[in-house]
Amino acid sequence: MAQPKRKQSLLQGAxxxxxxxxDFxxxxxxxxxxxWRNRVSEFLQVMGVTVFDPWFKPDVRGLHEYGREDQKSGDRIRTRWTYAGGRKGAEARSWCAKQFWETLHIDLRMVDTSDFTISYCPTNIYSVGTPHEIIMATLQHKPVLFVSPPIVFPALHELREHLKGDVRGAALLKRLESEIPIKENPRAIPSLWYIPLVGGENFFDGFGFARYRERFKWTEEIPIDRHEKLYPPKRPLLPFVEKLNHRLPKKWDSKLNKFVPxxxxxLWEFNTEKIRGKHVKSVRK
Structure with a gap:
């Protein structure tokens, strides 16, 4: 008797x-x-995806604690860092570089091992490792699904209003905005360098958690929930991934003036069993 055809799940085993x-x-x-990583991980695991999360480094065989990163490890590097010249300064900076190399190495290896990357890149948060990871994935011709949310500061507007009658306070606030700097991005436009790097069809202005909260029992409200309630995503990530699980997306070809594969x-076809994915993390406590 013929077996019933299994519903296609493109992300199974990915x-x-x-x-x-x-860091910031x-x-x-x-x-x-x-x-956000916790929810996205849970969402993907249901589809059979293995999730690499840099907060939880996988163990490396034969290299105990390799690349393990926590607040204390970062603080030790910052404490030791110096701009001093001579032998002592060189030794200190070399030690700092060696210590963080393990973290950099293992994170980039996770990118290397992955089939695709999901990147969350608010334009108000400084980041260096994220662009490095995005560039590495792109150089390997792996898709990067890029989330750039609207950046607005309601408290800033309230403070401006509050300081209207305070000339000195208003001047200090304006100076602070320039020094930080505080730049709003209400249209969620990604940093322009990313646009040709990532490709036009892989940008999203939010996750779209709201429609999945009941299904996944995400009862704890997080800041992104409040943000997306105020600024509902026009192109949310999670529905895109849900569709991706059944049909590969296309890209726009500007020469042919149409969508193409x-x-x-x-995504490799290994004929794996349909099992839940997992969130990779250390087995050591």
Whole structure:
């Protein structure tokens, strides 16, 4: 008797790396425990995707604790860093570079191992590792799904209004905006360098968590929930990924003036069993 045809699941067995700022987020602890990566990971695991999350480094055989990153390890590097000249300064900077090389190495290896990358890149957060990861994935012709949310500061507008009658306070605020600098991006336009690098069809202005919160029991409201309630994404990521699981997306060909197959989406067919994916992390405590 013929077996019923299994519903196609393109992402079954695929691997993804979750890229985005870690060092200069408002709180590393909060981001690690409640950040966007946790939800996106859970969403993808249901589709059978293996998720590489830089907050949780996988163990490396034969190299105990290799690339392990936490607040203390970063603080040790910052404490040791110096601009002093001579032998002592050179030794200190060399030590700092060697210490963080392991983190850089293992994160880039996760990019290298993945089939595609999801990157969250708010234009108000400084980041260096994220562009490096995006460039590496792009050089390997791997898709990068790029989330650039609207950047607005309601508290800034309230403070401006509050200081209207305070000449000195208003001047200090204006100076602070220039020094930081504080730049709003209400249309969620990504940094322009990314546009040709990533490709026009892979940009999103939010995750679209709202429609999935009940299904995944995401009862804890996180800052992104409040943000997306105020500024609903016009092109959310999660519905795109849901469709991607059944049909590969196309890209726009400006020469042919039409959509064509996107051969960056090379997902291996290993005839794997349909099982839940997993969130890769260390087995050591």
């Amino acid at each position: 691997r993804v790396y979750l890229s985005g700022p870690m 987020v408002a709180s590393r602890d909060v981001e690690k425990q409640f950040g 996107d051969d960056d989406w090379l």
